[in-house]
Structure formats: C-alpha cells, structure tokens
Amino acid sequence: MKEQRPFWRELPLLVVIALLLALFIKTFLVQAFSIPSESMQNTLQKGDRVLVDKLTPWFGSESERGEVVVFHDPGDWLKNEPAPQPSAVQKALGFVGLMPSAEEKALIKRVVGVGDDTVECEGAGSLKVNGKALDEPYVFPGNTACSADPDGQFDVTVPSGHLWVTGDHRQASGDSRYHRHEPGAGMVPVDDVVGRAVVVAWPVGRLDNLPVPATLDRAATDARR
Template sequence: MISGGGPAGSDDAHDSGSRDAAAGEGDDQSGDEAGGSGQKKQRSFWKELPLLIGIALLLALLIKTFLVQAFSIPSDSMQNTLQQGDRVLVDKLTPWFGSEPERGEVVVFHDPGNWLAGEPTPNPNAFQKALSFIGLMPSAEEKDLIKRVVGVGGDTVECKGTGPLLVNGQALNEPYVFPGNTACTDDTEGGQFKVKVPEGKLWVMGDHRQNSMDSRYHQDDPGGGFVPVDNVVGRAFVIAWPPTRWATLPVPDTFDQPGLAAAMSAAPGALGLAGAVPFVVWRRRRARA
C-alpha cells in the first residue's frame, strides 16, 4: 500500500502541475488573443473610416438632389417673411411625385429669363463649393430666386391702383405684405396689370412689394414675366437658420377662399355639363322609342 501510495501521490502532483501549466498557457493565449483583437479592431476602424465618410457624403448628396436643400436669402424682396441672410430648407421631394406649386407657397426657382442680370455673383472658396455640392451650404453658383406664388395656370391676376391684389376677381387679404407697403404699386412700369397665367406657368410676387423685381417687372421679357413650373426647385417650408428666426412657412389662409377654387373648377364643370347634355337627350329619345 505504501509502495502503491507513492506513485499515486507522484501522479497527483504531476497532473496538478500540468493543469496549472496548461492553465497558464491558456491565459497567455487568451491575453494574446485579446490584445490581437483590440489591435485588429483599431486597424479595422481606420480602414473603414474613409468608407463611412464616403457613405455620409453620398447620402448628403442624395438628400440634396432628391429631398431637401438649403438656400440663402440674398435680398430684402421677401421681407418680413424672410430676412436677408436667412437660411431656408426647400422641399424637393414632392415635385418628383407630380405635385405642382400652389397659390400662396414660397418657392425657389431657377432664373426664368435673365432676371438676375447685373446682380453681383458670389465667389466662394473651395471649401464652400464642396459644402454647397453636398447640400450643407446654399449654392453660390446657381442663379435662383425666391418669391411667393400668387397665380397658377388658368388664373387671372390683376392690380388696380394700390390694391388689393385680385386673383380670379377675388380680393386677397395679405397680412404677409411688408408693413407700410401697399398690395399693388401705382407706378406705370409694372405695378398696374391684368394677366392671364398660361397653363404650366406661375405668376410670382415678393412680399416686400415696393422692393421686389418680380413677375410684374418682367412682362416685356420673352417669357412675359411668367415662371415655368419646370423651373421650380421646390417649396421653402421652414426657416432653419439663424435659430432665433426658426419658423415654418405655411400657405396663408387668404388663399383658401372658396372663390379662388371655384374660379378654377368652373370651366371643367361647364365642359362636363355640356358633354352630358347630348347623352341625356339621346337616352330620353331611346326610352320614348
């Protein structure tokens, strides 16, 4: 038993030492693997960083192209609704679904006929150009304007004396007009007019009526002062900067007058009635026969 006990004790000691050694080696390997894993993660982050930046820039470019774009207000023509230096966000998505500008909306549009001739052109640096390209800053190279739509295709827009402005014979109550301004100007250059807006075109005016070179003053141009719907970039829906000026840009209630909509729907209704009369007469004759 004694002789048998010796080898047994010896085996126990050997096995215990082996397990301790194996455990130590295991710990070393775990530490190596942990250290290697940390180094691998750090290396992979720096490798993925350019990809992440590229994806972010691509998303910003897509948002600018199809969803929302920032624009800067360069003049006082839309006071007090918009002040010079305001940054507005413009909805570019809805036009992709066939939506067209409506009366009362504030829209950004490409210069339809050299309206900005003689205006100074900004000279941005390379960094500003890059930010403009991805939509994080307003574009300084595109010749765009911002005005309020007061007439759409089929509307008759008229100014007599100092106002009010008439759309399809309905007088507009315009609380957004710059304080101290009249709705119409009594000058002969363009303040007095009566126009019929062609289909696919818009008649636009600034809220600062005495300080806005809008559709009124381009009636002698080839386009007659009208803005093609295809030139519209989108609707300005919010003032995003500066923070103290944050506000939405809803359509004023004055453009919800029943008379405005009725004027537009009268012609289609009359055409539908005229088309229905012959059909009713034919049905009655057939019934009698």
Template structure:
C-alpha cells in the same frame, strides 16, 4: 482544439479584430457614406438655400437659410397659390446681379447640399397665380385673383399690396405650365410685374421651379415653418391642383401594407 475555419471561434476573432481597428481607418469610409447620403438628399429630398435680399420680408430676412422640398414634384405635384418657391432664373431677372466666386469648401459643401450653392442663380418668391388664373393690380391694391380681392397679412408692413408705380400695374392671365410670382416686400421686389417685356412675359415656367420652401432652418432663433396662408382658401378664387399629398400618402402606404401582410402571414 482549434475551431474549424468559419466556426464560432473564427468569427469571434474576426469581430475582435474589427473592434480593435483604429477609428481613423474607418473615418474615410464614414465621410464617403455621409457625402453620398447628403448628395442623394439634395437631389431628391431637401436642399438648403440662402436668402440674398429683402424682397421676401418680413416672411424671410436676408441671410435666412430655408429648406426646400424637392420630393413632392416627383409625384406629379405642381406649385400652388400661396406657396413660397425657389426657381431658376427664367430669363434675365438677375442679369444685373453678379454671382460671387465661391471658395473651394463652399463649392464642395454646396454640391452635396450641406450649404447653399453660391454659383446658382435662383430666386425665391410667393406664387400668386397658377395656370388659368387672372391676376390684377390697380393702384395701391388690393391684389385680385379671378376677381377676388386678397387679404394679404404677409405683405411687408407699410407696403401697399400693389404699387403706386404705374409701371407695376397689370392684368394678366397665367398660361398653361406657368406661374405668376411676387415678393412679400412689394415695394422692393423685382418680380413678375417688372419682367413683362421679356420673352416669358414675367411668367415663371413650372419646370424651372426647384421646390417649395417649407422651413426657415437658420438662424435657430428664426426657425419656423412656411405654410400656405389662409387667404388663398377664400371662396371665389378657385381650387388649385393638389396631387402631391395623395401621391405621397399612397407611396407611404404601400410599404406599410406590405409589412402588415407579412406579419399576418407569419401568424
């Protein structure tokens, strides 16, 4: 006897037909799903960026690929001292650096975040001062924040923390919603120090920050995390805002509480 439509026999035939479907027919759908997921990850979670220069040595080397956290700013977090951040060119910092024309493949992969975008003019530096901080450099250094000299082990070997170039000496107070950034390779970094005559006076708007670099992902033999150095925990510097951990913890706790309540109600 034939089973009724929608019965166990019919469902078995449908499953068997699906199992016999050639893989190449499923492949386009799998590619579309993968690209959509990659685009969502790039937009809201993580994005890959390529290190173009020596300005962050020895922390980062030219050609390194870093993953940038784009999630925590959604929870109200702002960059803190010591973080390595990627930010859009706030003015004309890269006016003398032409952007190479990317190929079709790189455009597509860069769009979905599987490769660093080749046509975006982004920079990567370390945050030294946040809103309200007074940052100062005299002579060879050390660099001071709110009058406290910093011990900076990440500065490129052989470099001085400030500069022997008088044009690079400064004392600034960081305005609201702005950052003061510097490269770890102090004698080879065109950072905030060298853009004080521009409209933003060398300060980077917080809104221009793409996110914090958290991991060196490539090459594999250089895989490492990028934590905030202990130097920025020194007493006397002052405490920067840290809204993100609380917000992220809260957002992660809500689903767990709901699941726990559902399990308890079933019992």
C-alpha cells in the same frame, strides 16, 4: 475571431458614405437655400437659410397659390445682380448640399397665380386673383399690395404650366410684374421650380415653418368649385 479594424481606417469610408448621402438628399429630397435679398421681408430676411422640399414635385405635384417657392432664373432676371464669389470650400459643401449653393442662379418668391388664373393690380389697392381681392397680411408693413408705378399695374392671365410670383416686400421686389415686357412675360415655368420652401432653419432664433396663408388657400378652394 475576426480582428476589428481601427476607427481611423474606417473613417474615410464613413466620410464618403456621409457625402454621398448628403448629395442624394440634396438632389432628391431637401436642399438648403440662402435668402439673397430683402424682397421677401418680413416673411424672410436677407441671410435666412430655408429648407426646400424637392421630393413633392417628383410625384407630379405642382406649386399652388400661397407657396413660397425657389425657382431657376426663368429669363435672366438676375442679369444685373453681382455674381457671388464662393471659395472652393463653399463650392464643395454647396455641391453636396451641406450648405446653400453660392453659385446657383435661383430666386425665391410667393406664388399668387397658377395656370389659367387672372391676376391684376389697379391703383394701389388690393391684388386680385380671378376677380377677388386678397387680404395679404404678409405684405411688408408700409407697402401696398399693388404698386402705383406703371409696371406695378397689370391684368394678366397665367398660361397653363406657368406661375405668377411676387415678393412679400412689394415695393422692393423684381418679380413677375417687372419682367412682363421681357421674353417669358414675367411668367415662371413650373418646370423651373426647384421646390417649395417649407422651413426657416437658420438663424435658430427665426426657426419657423412657412405655411400657405389662409387668404390664398381660400382662393385655391374657390377656384376648384
């Protein structure tokens, strides 16, 4: 009869397997992301942890209107933001996906326009996609869907393979609108998308999913007709 090895001798191998599994999940399936600002209130609060679906893009699926997506900084949008100073432990846990990466230069916004869409704001009324005014109940209370400042007024056509994104806290979000005069014209290449945020996982009291709002789901349906 083969003698069973003691648990303490098996433990290092189990730890290595667990870390490799976590790294695989982070790379190909799901990654945690920490909300860095108030730009997505009240849908997301600063400090929330969301889980990002990274698997779907591997099958060729592209982001759709209404999705909340995490994407790599497309044109140095974060140049004026303070750089985080994670500890060695945070770096290690972030690398394998056991906690949100503290160093990754990524943003999180809502997709309101996809390739070939026309997106516009005139005055402080509704945001329009392909000429249709959207009813956006997720916009932060007290904000207007369109900002009356000069940078908040626009009429753009989204190039194929790109996205137009905004924060739900419209008057506190440095999104596509405010990068129109920079390289990239405020557009986010679909190749820069890490994945769709699908669940608020932390804190426990805010556990919730992140569905596509009906107003943008209908806009997508109308566009396909």
